[in-house]
Amino acid sequence: YTEGAELVDSVLDVVRKEAEGTDCLQGFQITHSLGGGTGAGMGTLLISKIREEFPDRMMCTYSVVPSPKVSDTVVEPYNATLSVHQLVENSDETFCIDNEALYDICFRTLKLSTPTYGDLNHLVSIVMSGITTCLRFPGQLNSDLRKLAVNMVPFPRLHFFMT
Numbered sequence: 001y002t003e004g005a006e007l008v009d010s011v012l013d014v015v016r017k018e019a020e021g022t023d024c025l026q027g028f029q030i031t032h033s034l035g036g037g038t039g040a041g042m043g044t045l046l047i048s049k050i051r052e053e054f055p056d057r058m059m060c061t062y063s064v065v066p067s068p069k070v071s072d073t074v075v076e077p078y079n080a081t082l083s084v085h086q087l088v089e090n091s092d093e094t095f096c097i098d099n100e101a102l103y104d105i106c107f108r109t110l111k112l113s114t115p116t117y118g119d120l121n122h123l124v125s126i127v128m129s130g131i132t133t134c135l136r137f138p139g140q141l142n143s144d145l146r147k148l149a150v151n152m153v154p155f156p157r158l159h160f161f162m163t
Contacts, residue, residue, distance in 0.1 A: 004042025027058025
């Protein structure tokens with residue numbers, strides 16, 4: 001909330017400009033990490049500001065949840081804990097991506113001895129691609145962000161999904 005507060009207005013200007021260029025804005029999809037300062041601090045601040053500016057649009061986040069087995073940064077649990085409250089209040093759908101599970105997939109399934117960020121990002125892109133398939137291809141079920149939320153979220157504050 002320190003450096004992010006200085007940048008958020010310029011980022012919001014870019015978001016506004018992109019939103020104005022659309023024919024039919026359904027909502028926003030944001031990918032961020034809950035462990036670091038940028039994703040946890042500025043990411044949730046940006047989500048909050050977008051929610052203020054576009055209250056009737058869907059907010060969908062893909063949030064990478066930190067793990068003590070993967071990183072030894074002592075502030076990660078605090079960043080994640082403080083960020084979750086913002087996600088409860090300002091997100092309509094939150095897809096939690098477990099960082100430890102990503103590494104386990106790389107080690108056990110893909111047999112990679114030293115996974116790179118590129119490997120982890122590729123797994124995240126596969127998750128996002130799977131979730132958004134119903135939005136990108138014609139079909140009757142979950143054809144837009146709002147219908148996806150209506151069919152998956154039982155109560156407004158229970159919108160967290162494990163991937």
